[in-house]
Amino acid sequence: NVILQNVKKVYKNGQEEVVALKGISLEIEKGSMVALMGPSGSGKSTLLHIIGGVDFPTEGKVLIDDQEINKFDDKTLSKFRNHNIGFVFQFHYLLPEFTALENVMLPIQIKGEKNPEKKAEEILTKLNLLHRKNHKPAQLSGGEQQRVAIARAIANNPSLLIADEPTGNLDSQNAKNVIILLKELNEKNKMTIIIATHDVEIAKYCQYIYFIRDGMLVNVEKV
Amino acid sequence: NVILQNVKKVYKNGQEEVVALKGISLEIEKGSMVALMGPSGSGKSTLLHIIGGVDFPTEGKVLIDDQEINKFDDKTLSKFRNHNIGFVFQFHYLLPEFTALENVMLPIQIKGEKNPEKKAEEILTKLNLLHRKNHKPAQLSGGEQQRVAIARAIANNPSLLIADEPTGNLDSQNAKNVIILLKELNEKNKMTIIIATHDVEIAKYCQYIYFIRDGMLVNVEKV
């Protein structure tokens, strides 16, 4: 499960201070699938980065399966993330010098699993991308890059998947394929899934929607 | 106006050949506002890059106001684009070392117009971003970066604006603000506007929707 206790995030640029998160507390049950919605600039990416251990809170605690991950050292956090967390970034951050297939294989190889190539091909197939496996990111469309990022994030069958606006660059058919695949992973593999999205049609596939505005949780709705 | 005559685009990677555009012909009247829709990977970005002189066709002609831009030399094309074309890229490509304000001022300064700072601030205000003008791209949310890219593209009041999925990272309110602003520019300044989008709600603000699939124009609908 994911527990946040009074998480604050303040960005300091010289004199200016931006309070991106103003004290967020929440608990997401293990195996649930939730959406995070809110205006542009409201704090979604900041919140997801802190949950996923990609960034640290200025104040407050982040507990994943009762472990306070914001206290881990680099090495422990890195291993924890590789084994337990899959992250789809808002601007995907694929490695530009590697092909789609290699990008998806990388986390599998880091974990030390066998048959990384076969596993990576299976996931790319589920995202309708096998025909592009040998393309580098610059040779892929925007939506194809986004789908490779999704494939990479689920490659290790993480217990927690964090997806930051994973369908913004996809047409409705591809977007639907993605959310149906995620729902399947949630139901079959009990993967906890947190999705930031601007698309209420995507949010409807989740069990709860968390609404954020100006760095504060303003509402939680059961779908 | 924009005229394409049998435009083809083939990407060669060693042995592999990808035919991204299979012979596209179209004519977009000066001062019209059109949408381009189609599945992920269907060729929208490729088509927009060729129209905007960011890329070149393998075969065929691109005429903007009766000038064959795919024949221009670098210097002429660069000047033509700075004076006449605004481009919002799918992954914005803001200059990371400059602030939002500086990124928007740059095309105005290149053109040699006076009061670049004042003009840039006016446009940022229209996109609800004045409070972020001194932030560099890494200090902006995904949707804020997208809006800075839009501001930069319209800074020189181009006669042709090309926007590649400009609202994918925006909540519905911000997306609406953007499309309403573009419609205003189209009606008041007679700006020709071509928008690739996956969102039919955005496409409805245009006069025509061009549908592309597998690199071919399959339909044009009047809205």
Ligand SMILES: Nc1ncnc2c1ncn2[C@@H]1O[C@H](COP(=O)(O)OP(=O)(O)OP(=O)(O)O)[C@@H](O)[C@H]1O
């Ligand atoms: N440099 C390249 N080499 C090989 N294939 C390429 C290259 N660039 C793009 N492609 C392929 O060309 C096709 C069209 O790409 P394009 O970026 O135009 O699609 P798109 O319609 O913009 O998609 P999206 O909605 O995902 O942004 C894609 O299938 C892509 O894989």
Ligand SMILES: Nc1ncnc2c1ncn2[C@@H]1O[C@H](COP(=O)(O)OP(=O)(O)OP(=O)(O)O)[C@@H](O)[C@H]1O
């Ligand atoms: N490094 C930084 N320094 C200062 N302010 C920052 C920094 N990073 C983000 N911000 C600000 O924090 C706020 C929250 O950003 P965040 O990326 O979490 O928003 P978001 O909800 O993901 O928005 P979007 O829907 O546009 O992606 C934004 O207003 C942004 O300008």
Ligand SMILES: [Mg+2]
């Ligand atoms: Mg974001």
Ligand SMILES: [Mg+2]
């Ligand atoms: Mg594209």
